[in-house]
């Protein structure tokens with residue numbers, strides 16, 4: 001399987017997307033052409049409610065319902081570039097959310113396995129993947145803190161929710177040489193970590209500070225009592 005060729009229609013946000021690239025991504029040091037091309041191609045406004053379309057390309061996260069967010073464009077670009085993708089990878093994503101990060105990955109890798117714990121978000125994202133022909137994406141509704149053992153090992157794992165620690169399953173389910181990008185910290189702020197699995201252990205690089213919604217599950221944060229999943 002190859003990276004997906006998305007089926008996107010022309011839209012009124014083409015210039016806005018280019019401006020997002022120039023002002024938010026290139027200006028902050030994103031350089032990988034494939035990542036920039038994907039961010040220029042994927043119609044980010046389709047991943048938020050219609051009332052938010054005009055804000056979709058601004059420099060901050062936006063609500064997507066269920067108390068969750070679509071990440072800031074720069075954060076999506078930084079996390080994607082940091083995975084060091086070449087096009088041949090099988091990637092596990094934890095936290096499908098709106099599906100925007102997934103759609104970017106689908107243009108850049110062989111196959112994306114994405115897990116979301118909130119079924120209504122997963123269902124919405126699935127519909128968008130069908131509409132846009134993200135043909136190399138598999139979506140699962142589950143607690144992603146245990147990874148996806150049946151499909152492991154992965155070339156790369158990306159977690160788009162903040163965790164109190166690195167779930168051991170992610171390291172176990174990486175190939176040697178594989179990369180994990182994960183925000184780790186408390187509920188208020190986290191450090192974005194890039195962890196590379198080596199034959200003799202792991203190396204960890206801190207990419208910067210960030211603030212993500214919580215990774216909720218067996219090896220993440222506990223769900224609040226009233227949460228359904």
Ligand code: SAM
Pocket residue numbers: 068069070071094095096097098099100101102115116117118121142143144145160161212213214215216217220
């Ligand atoms: N990458 C997403 C996007 O582009 O829209 C943003 C994801 S949002 C910041 C984090 C997502 O992680 C939420 O949709 C949340 O429900 C999900 N999540 C939190 N804990 C999870 C878990 N244990 N397993 C799977 N998904 C989880």
